[in-house]
Amino acid sequence: MAVTVNERSARAIQPFHAVLLAATIPPFLGSLLSDIAYASTYEIQWINFAAWLVAGGMVFTGLALLWGLVDLIRADRRRGRPLIYVLLLLATFVLGLINSFVHARDAWATMPEGLVLSAIVVVLAILATWLGFSSLRVGGIK
């Protein structure tokens, strides 16, 4: 049957962009849980897991950020939610990078900064994803 599609809602987040964005949450959540496990058990393998999970989360954050920036530049409307979305993703990336360096420290030198940063980064990633999925349809493309 014929469907009348509103032009704006047709600009839903591009599927691959969506995959990248959604993929930021699991590794960052995993790093937070691993940090908690290390802090409570002193079992070194958990902090190794956390270091790799932060690195993995950074790959997806970096790519999603790049995509978001390109979208923003090409968008008609660069203010409001699309901008906030990109800024949130940028904050996730910057704090995630600092968290990577903190996780490069040896053994307990990662604590407590590593755990705190992992918690902040996962919250930022969730917020960015939330906003990304709910706002990108308004940023019309030329």
Added chain:
Amino acid sequence: MKFSYLSTTMALMALLTACDGDPAAPDYGSNPQLPEQERGLLPSMKIANPAPWGDRQPTVPEGYNITAIATDLGIPRQTLVLPNGDILVAEGRGGSAPALRPKDVIAGFIKAKGTTSVKSGNRLTLLRDGNGDGVYEERTVFADNLNAPYGLALVNGQLYVANQDALVRFSYRDGQTRAEGPPVKVTDLPSEINHHWTKALAASADGRFLYVGIGSNSNITERGLSAEVDRAMVWQVDAQTGAHKPYATGLRNPTALAIQPGSGELWAVVNERDELGPNLVPDYLTSVREGGFYGWPYSYWGQNVDPRVRPQDPQKVASAIPPDYSLGSHVAALGLAFSTPAMGAQFADGVFVGEHGSWNRSVPIGYKVVFVPFRDGAPAGPPIDFVTGFLGEDGNTYGRPVGVTVDPRGALIVADDLSNTVWRITPPQQSPAAEAPPRPSTPTPAGNPPPNYPPS
């Protein structure tokens, strides 16, 4: 491009570690001032930039002479002067520690820039100067197919070689240029992971015991405490049976061992932990007490607790012995040899220490051979430069000293694992051993000691 990638990395690191500031001069001696612990977002790094020697040579004291007696070796580490004057060179590269974290991948790549790319020799090369003119014209492979040999000792007609995974022996008679067969295993050595793979070796004067230095499996327990079983200690091995016991523990990376002539006491140089700042933690020279605990990983220089280790162990910290003598942080002491009067009056009583040089410091340190003067059997005075010029003023690194060995005829043998050279330094007016000058009084180092040096 590898180079631009590297320089970008280094620039990034410089930016991130700028808060470290310019490190002050390090502290030497028996009671070094230890600064506060510090760690930027990334550790300070300055990797050697290798360059060929060309017409250059290392610098030695006035009147002393230096020659390269062997070049193009397969990574020379430690040497041994045999009774007839022949020199054995242990060549090889060990270690196979897997990268555990993203950091290990990146750091491994960067640090490899400052070392040789030559293939590991895994052999012992014998150098001979048949006519005593100081030219080692004969060169043979004494033994081959070893596994990263490092420590060497000859006692009671047995040549002991510490491979990275086992202590082995060859029978040796004077003048031999080739081992008669494959070695006999004395005992296996801890080799799992082998983060610090070098196995230093010394033999007691009576030949009954062998001492093997075994480095830790991490900088500071980042591979877990269970990886540190039988690590960071010196083993005493019974030469007859191969039975061993820990002789001293808490020595992070004892890279060279030597028996003090006269007292028979065991001495060691030890490389301490990184990432606590440019002037922490001092690498040290110490006599090794039987049953002594020297701090690693729980504390350093006595009771200075390292907060990176969990769980902590206050009882172990309380029992930690401070070492005898600070050589300075990050110098990476890898060679140790007691001197003889044949080395000249100023260098007659004391030890030579080969310093491979730093990587974990924005201003490089080490990259030389120093002499630590002794009085009454203990270090007395600041270290004196003996061989320098490995790190050029142009920023290039021409060589990196490892093992040092004193030839009782009056020469210092230095293995250089960057230019794959063995250097020989001789005192002025070299005289035969029989005419060695009498033991002089304690030498006074030229110039004033650094202000930090505590009066003894």
